[in-house]
Amino acid sequence: xxxxxxxxxxxxxxxxxxxxxxxxxxxxxxxxxxxxxxxxxxxxxxxxxxxxxxxxxxxxxxxxxxxxxxxxxxxxxxxxxxxxxxxxxxxxxxxxxxxxxxxxxxxxxxxxxxxxxxxxxxxxxxxx
Amino acid sequence: xxxxxxxxxxxxxxxxxxxxxxxxxxxxxxxxxxxxxxxxxxxxxxxxxxxxxxxxxxxxxxxxxxxxxxxxxxxxxxxxxxxxxxxxxxxxxxxxxxxxxxxxxxxxxxxxxxxxxxxxxxxxxxxxxxxxxxxxxxxxxxxxxxxxxxxxxxxxxxxxxxxxxx
Numbered sequence: 001x002x003x004x005x006x007x008x009x010x011x012x013x014x015x016x017x018x019x020x021x022x023x024x025x026x027x028x029x030x031x032x033x034x035x036x037x038x039x040x041x042x043x044x045x046x047x048x049x050x051x052x053x054x055x056x057x058x059x060x061x062x063x064x065x066x067x068x069x070x071x072x073x074x075x076x077x078x079x080x081x082x083x084x085x086x087x088x089x090x091x092x093x094x095x096x097x098x099x100x101x102x103x104x105x106x107x108x109x110x111x112x113x114x115x116x117x118x119x120x121x122x123x124x125x126x127x128x
Numbered sequence: 129x130x131x132x133x134x135x136x137x138x139x140x141x142x143x144x145x146x147x148x149x150x151x152x153x154x155x156x157x158x159x160x161x162x163x164x165x166x167x168x169x170x171x172x173x174x175x176x177x178x179x180x181x182x183x184x185x186x187x188x189x190x191x192x193x194x195x196x197x198x199x200x201x202x203x204x205x206x207x208x209x210x211x212x213x214x215x216x217x218x219x220x221x222x223x224x225x226x227x228x229x230x231x232x233x234x235x236x237x238x239x240x241x242x243x244x245x246x247x248x249x250x251x252x253x254x255x256x257x258x259x260x261x262x263x264x265x266x267x268x269x270x271x272x273x274x275x276x277x278x279x280x281x282x283x284x285x286x287x288x289x290x291x292x293x294x
Contacts, residue, residue, distance in 0.1 A: 008136075008139060012139075012143055015143075015147070016150075019147075019150060019151075019154075023154050023157075026158065027157075027158075027161060037178065038174070038178045038275060041178065041182060041277070042276070042277070042278070045185070045215055045277050045278040045279070046278055048214055048215045049215055049278050049279065049280055049285060052215065052216060052280055053280055053283070053285060070278075070285065072253070073252070073253045073278070073285070073287075074278075075276060
């Protein structure tokens with residue numbers, strides 16, 4: 001049985017060594033870019049203003065032009081995909097400025113209501 | 129169950145617990161590292177512009193009634209905020225900021241070595257109508273970073289732009 005105990009020790013040591021080496025290698029490499037904090041705040045600004053100026057309410061009444069205007073007023077170097085979806089997956093609204101690869105996109109979310117149902121407004125944004 | 133088997137089970141359980149703890153620590157460390165790296169990578173000017181703009185559009189300032197003070201200075205006002213509520217600017221606060229000494233604003237913003245330009249504009253995409261422009265920014269500033277925020281002022285959409293430079 002001594003031989004087996006020695007093998008277990010070796011396996012445990014090997015697992016730990018591999019783990020430590022892997023973690024060290026990962027830390028030495030450049031980490032993936034972190035989503036932009038400012039862009040996230042900017043996205044949330046749009047959703048907050050849309051809620052407070054009645055753009056979502058007007059949209060649920062059938063006129064989405066106000067929300068579209070707000071989305072289009074976002075800075076020209078920002079691409080976006082704006083969706084309003086309910087819990088069943090029904091998409092009440094979608095608008096996008098698809099102007100480049102979705103690299104390091106951020107997603108702002110806000111829950112909105114048409115007085116009877118609850119929707120999630122999601123604004124995905126990334127730099128051109 | 130023989131003694132040998134009991135020992136192996138003990139060792140196995142101990143090893144699993146050990147690995148779970150080790151992996152949790154590694155995950156936490158990786159996330160902290162990524163966060164610190166991200167902040168470190170962001171230029172100090174950008175960081176300041178974003179942080180100050182966040183205070184302006186999300187808070188009412190500290191003290192909350194700073195706009196009622198006779199003379200705003202860095203002894204009686206700790207933070208300047210322009211919001212009546214989140215992303216809704218208050219004209220009283222904007223008017224007070226507009227008449228406050230610009231050097232004092234610079235100090236309260238924490239921009240000791242930098243200048244700033246704050247503009248609030250209605251119809252900023254079509255026919256820009258500048259409502260406020262407060263600045264200490266030197267026209268020859270070599271590096272300038274702009275943070276744009278979308279807000280409501282008097283029930284209308286507006287863009288608050290904060291340029292910070294040195």
